[in-house]
Amino acid sequence: MLIVKIGGGEKLNLPGIIRDLATLNEPFMIVHGANALRDEVAKKMGFEKSVLTSISGYTSVFSDENALDAILMAYSGLRNKRLVELCQQNDINAVGLTGLDGRIVQGKRNKGIRVMENGKKMLKRDFSGKPATVNSALLTTLIDSGYVPVLTIPICDENGNAINSENDDIVCKLQQGLDADTVIQLIEAPGFMEDINDPDSLRPRLDYAELEVREQQVEGRMKRKMHALYKLAKGNVKKIIICDGRGENPILDALNGGGTWIQP
Amino acid sequence: MSQCPVCDADLTLGDDILKGELLECDDCGTELEITSVDPVKVDAAPAAEEDWGQ
Numbered sequence: 001m002l003i004v005k006i007g008g009g010e011k012l013n014l015p016g017i018i019r020d021l022a023t024l025n026e027p028f029m030i031v032h033g034a035n036a037l038r039d040e041v042a043k044k045m046g047f048e049k050s051v052l053t054s055i056s057g058y059t060s061v062f063s064d065e066n067a068l069d070a071i072l073m074a075y076s077g078l079r080n081k082r083l084v085e086l087c088q089q090n091d092i093n094a095v096g097l098t099g100l101d102g103r104i105v106q107g108k109r110n111k112g113i114r115v116m117e118n119g120k121k122m123l124k125r126d127f128s129g130k131p132a133t134v135n136s137a138l139l140t141t142l143i144d145s146g147y148v149p150v151l152t153i154p155i156c157d158e159n160g161n162a163i164n165s166e167n168d169d170i171v172c173k174l175q176q177g178l179d180a181d182t183v184i185q186l187i188e189a190p191g192f193m194e195d196i197n198d199p200d201s202l203r204p205r206l207d208y209a210e211l212e213v214r215e216q217q218v219e220g221r222m223k224r225k226m227h228a229l230y231k232l233a234k235g236n237v238k239k240i241i242i243c244d245g246r247g248e249n250p251i252l253d254a255l256n257g258g259g260t261w262i263q264p
Numbered sequence: 265m266s267q268c269p270v271c272d273a274d275l276t277l278g279d280d281i282l283k284g285e286l287l288e289c290d291d292c293g294t295e296l297e298i299t300s301v302d303p304v305k306v307d308a309a310p311a312a313e314e315d316w317g318q
Contacts, residue, residue, distance in 0.1 A: 054315040055315055110314075110317050111312040112310065120285050123297050123309060
């Protein structure tokens, strides 16, 4: 079982990714982002994206009702259905879903972002949270019946509200729930880079122990990405492949040894 | 006068308090949240392992 996480950058070769997936003989599901599209949609709607930096220094998108509307339009609407359309054109019988549908991803709402504002310490509550459980039974029913789930945010909170969540955390829960042995993450870079400005600094292999060390060395959003990767690696996944989603054959490149392979 | 919901100590609040503002009880040290300004309501702030969102 394979989980393919498609990032939300605008340069990813979505037709190439889906074309490659159509050649696979093993069951898989797709989890996708749409952050660039979300920003574009929000701008067109006149919503300004608000990014908050917490007191401890982590950045977060403030997910108010407007932001959630933009997520519903960009992630659950446009990107999800265009991906399903691409799948259908390539004879992959895809079913587009969000974590809300069938409570596929049930989460817990965050208790607020702690920020400093005009000298005051404030708690900013928004519609965001972390995934807690996945509806493996529903996903397995679909996959065993020959369908390919194409999943995105929002997820469902304790009270049935739609909430924003990190796809990295969702993938972690899905891997555990479906016992997937391989996770491919497609991004707008050749893989894990020692120096993002140096194209020759790709690390072709990383082991799980190094992930923990790396988490301590990086900052900001990357710190959270490394934390999520480490959590994923601590499960029973056999390999995580971070690969360039911009090439001609992103999936085949990944499975043939490209990008960064993270293994025990 | 508002009281700390945890230890009942009197709280001295300024005129410029805002909904969502966090403060600390001088007596018991509990982190408190202003959940309403009119009328003033104070609750213990939720404990969180992480102080950020998504």
